[in-house]
Amino acid sequence: MQLKMTEKDDAVILAVEDERMDAHNSGNLKEKMLQLFDEGKYQLVIDLSAVRFIDSSGLGALVSGFKNASARDGSLRLCCLQPQVRSMFELTRLHRVFEIFASLDEALESQS
Amino acid sequence: MQLKMTEKDDAVILAVEDERMDAHNSGNLKEKMLQLFDEGKYQLVIDLSAVRFIDSSGLGALVSGFKNASARDGSLRLCCLQPQVRSMFELTRLHRVFEIFASLDEALESQS
């Protein structure tokens, strides 16, 4: 999986650059997040603007990051979901679990 | 085939709005051009900016329009070819037959 990482204050922004998140590539995202947690970086924003397709494995990787961030008093926020990706969070009711923002700026501003 | 028609001075611009030109839809373009010739409109510009894929049937429809325009002392010019579409003209040596322009403006300006 192509991931672009940028830091903004104490937040790390990971932009997924693949169109597709499935069992073939979602493991990379999970590992990258674990590595960031190891480095003491607990405030993550995942920018999904490029993602056109996500399956249960992609959602699972995001849940994993969310749980690990929460366990460290950090956060994992999502932004820029394409409509069909957004529908997947609704189908699996994960829109109630994640904080989802329309834009990257809104996600960054909302940091508590 | 979705075609968007606009007129500019005595030229008619036909923008192909499908991503694909093949034997399934190219007949529509051919018919539309014949209809324009019947109406006395002999200066055509075909805007291919939306076209990602063209096969020999799509090329054949353009050749048909070109021949009919030429026979009436008119012209058929092409503009805005995506690189892979441009390659198809080279593969079939049709880049020597057609007048091909990078932009719509250039195609319109070149009218003799």
Add this chain to the structure above:
Amino acid sequence: MSKRVELNIKVPNQTSYLAMVGQIGESLAFSLKNYRGNRRELAYHLNLCLTEALTNAIYHGNASDPDKYVHITISASDDDLIIKVYDQGQGFDLDTRHKLKANPCDEGGRGVNIILKLMDDVRCLQEKGVNVLEMKKRLH
């Protein structure tokens, strides 16, 4: 009766083929004639159900064995669509499994539920001793 499109796909037991198989489902959705629903949505759903079923066949059915294969058939008419995913495993009991209530914070366990929500009829059965997940969808 309307004419059917039949697709028969055999891929090595590797997740690198998920995208291809999913996209075949998308392309099929856009080629169905007379479909009156939301085609983009149908395309996503077929991509998704194929991806979920193939992922399960690779990991659960074929236990990640890179020497095995997964076999997929898709048969579509204007009226309905039948997808079958065959693996070389033991199969599983769809009924007991999907009754387990998933915890919203579990990492896994969403694949079969997604398939059950999006398809009209889903069965896990044996065909000549081979495990197959069969998914049917009505198209109107």
Add this chain to the structure above:
Amino acid sequence: MSKRVELNIKVPNQTSYLAMVGQIGESLAFSLKNYRGNRRELAYHLNLCLTEALTNAIYHGNASDPDKYVHITISASDDDLIIKVYDQGQGFDLDTRHKLKANPCDEGGRGVNIILKLMDDVRCLQEKGVNVLEMKKRLH
């Protein structure tokens, strides 16, 4: 020997399926492992050769009869790719046909030449009495 992907496609004799079949070729190009060439170009070429061969099967082989079918098989490994397109017609002589020099301003007559330029080995033969256009491409 590397593992093969096998696709087997049967479509009604209608041009509305050209896009689907062509796109399957594109998706396959993106799923091939270890391909070192230009993948986008390979994807276009597979889409194109499938489209040209299917168009000819529909119009020439099956004489536009809407009750007939076209059958396509694709077999791919890391090393090579074999596409076969079966129709219910009489076949044709590839050699005499492609030696006819095409006029640059002819409307038709470019399909087979395109296939001959982009594929490494092309034959028109009979398999159990069925006409088949076989196209092979080396992948490195």
